[in-house]
Amino acid sequence: MDHSTAILERLTRLHPRLMDLSLGRLEALLEKLGHPERRLPPTIHIAGTNGKGSTTAFMRSLLEADGKQVHVYTSPHLVRFHERIRLGQPGAGRLVDDATLISTMLEVERINGGAEITQFEITTAIAFKLFAEHKADVLLLEVGLGGRLDATNVVDTPRASVITPISMDHESFLGDSLAKIAYEKAGILKPGVPAVIARQVPEVMSVIAEVAGRIGAPMRLLGQDFDAYAEHGRMIYQTDSQVLDLPMPNLVGQHQIGNAAMAIATLETAGMMPAAKARETGLSHAVWPARLQRLQDGGMTKFTDPETEIWLDGGHNPGAGAVVASAMAALEERVERPLFLIAGMLNTKDPIGFFEPFESLARHVFTVTIPGADASRDADELAHLAIAAGLSAEPAASVEAALTALSQNWQYDTSPRVLICGSLYLAGEVLKANGTLPE
Numbered sequence: 001m002d003h004s005t006a007i008l009e010r011l012t013r014l015h016p017r018l019m020d021l022s023l024g025r026l027e028a029l030l031e032k033l034g035h036p037e038r039r040l041p042p043t044i045h046i047a048g049t050n051g052k053g054s055t056t057a058f059m060r061s062l063l064e065a066d067g068k069q070v071h072v073y074t075s076p077h078l079v080r081f082h083e084r085i086r087l088g089q090p091g092a093g094r095l096v097d098d099a100t101l102i103s104t105m106l107e108v109e110r111i112n113g114g115a116e117i118t119q120f121e122i123t124t125a126i127a128f129k130l131f132a133e134h135k136a137d138v139l140l141l142e143v144g145l146g147g148r149l150d151a152t153n154v155v156d157t158p159r160a161s162v163i164t165p166i167s168m169d170h171e172s173f174l175g176d177s178l179a180k181i182a183y184e185k186a187g188i189l190k191p192g193v194p195a196v197i198a199r200q201v202p203e204v205m206s207v208i209a210e211v212a213g214r215i216g217a218p219m220r221l222l223g224q225d226f227d228a229y230a231e232h233g234r235m236i237y238q239t240d241s242q243v244l245d246l247p248m249p250n251l252v253g254q255h256q257i258g259n260a261a262m263a264i265a266t267l268e269t270a271g272m273m274p275a276a277k278a279r280e281t282g283l284s285h286a287v288w289p290a291r292l293q294r295l296q297d298g299g300m301t302k303f304t305d306p307e308t309e310i311w312l313d314g315g316h317n318p319g320a321g322a323v324v325a326s327a328m329a330a331l332e333e334r335v336e337r338p339l340f341l342i343a344g345m346l347n348t349k350d351p352i353g354f355f356e357p358f359e360s361l362a363r364h365v366f367t368v369t370i371p372g373a374d375a376s377r378d379a380d381e382l383a384h385l386a387i388a389a390g391l392s393a394e395p396a397a398s399v400e401a402a403l404t405a406l407s408q409n410w411q412y413d414t415s416p417r418v419l420i421c422g423s424l425y426l427a428g429e430v431l432k433a434n435g436t437l438p439e
Helices: 003-012 024-032 052-065 098-112 119-133 178-188 202-215 255-269 276-285 299-303 318-334 351-358 379-388 399-409 424-434
Strands: 043-047 070-073 085-087 138-142 160-163 195-197 219-221 226-231 234-239 243-247 309-312 339-343 362-367 393-395 417-421
Touching: 003 098, 003 119, 024 098, 024 119, 043 052, 043 178, 052 070, 052 138, 052 255, 052 276, 070 119, 085 119, 098 119, 160 178, 160 255, 178 202, 195 202, 195 255, 202 219, 226 255, 234 255, 243 255, 243 276, 255 318, 299 399, 299 424, 309 424, 318 351, 318 417, 339 351, 339 399, 351 362, 351 379, 362 379, 362 399, 379 393, 399 417, 399 424, 417 424
Parallel strands: 043 138, 043 160, 070 138, 160 195, 195 219, 309 417, 339 362, 339 417, 362 393
Antiparallel strands: 070 085, 226 234, 234 243
């Protein structure tokens, strides 16, 4: 176990529960630290259920292509905690290094003095301290869970607020209806701070509009105030006053056009619109691991024939299932291949809702128990739930075993397309096994 992991384990023991949504404990610690949250660079605050990470990745890529130094805070991590904290540097940001992270962890742990606080709260304090002490032009601050009571919501006056598509997820913490979840996520909106809002179902949009109207947060809506679409292999972004001809986003899937449009509109709204050349470079070079990521070499590829496509996605709720299935269908239209899923999911998620969009698309599902995840659904149980969603399914001992079974036991005329999916925890294990570590 490395030093930072050992510290994280100690910090986790400071509170009996992993999640306990509140701001009081963190505010007390930030006061002891001299309020680093008041000394952050101009901040863009991002909430939502799906698309937060991709929208943030596009913004980072666009800003860095424009010569800006960009701090980024995201969660969860895939392989190492360091992925959550990216410190802006000339040219491009980098993940926080061991020495910098460990020294700040130890200092914040000492100043906290053993007070009760959740791991996410104290690690957010660590991140804020790092962001305040290292110079940057922008901070892209992604909400951890919800919004209203999320630890990141101690930032009073961001340059802009962003809400990506909202769907059912984390019901035990945020509420058992879309309206309740939307209310929690709309909690990041601030008086006078412009809000950029993705397309939402009417139930969600009515809640966001009510909150924005009540507090005086002006809104810009995707599909109304700005929009984007594919045309002749390019992405067209338009508002009432301009039309931009841009490259297609580097991230795979039709839904990424909307995420890229959200990124551009947010930077435009925040007064940070990149120059034309930076927009070209930023969109065509954005990277966000485990979001329809193609694994073309590494440890996983040795279990299949060289022509088999292996895709990895960490989406884990019904909304993510729908957009990923749509992306797989689009790939199928271009190049026909039998689709097989290898899925692992946590027991807090909705497997039937996730699997249903794949009913007429996937040939078969192999289910796995996620290694090292105490909250993982058992592979046998997950297979029964996939069958309940209308799919053919069987459990497998591991991802590697599933790939081997597919290679040895299934007959097909064309090499298959494999989607490993259902959990960011599973995605992290796959990237680790594949030797493809996020940078």
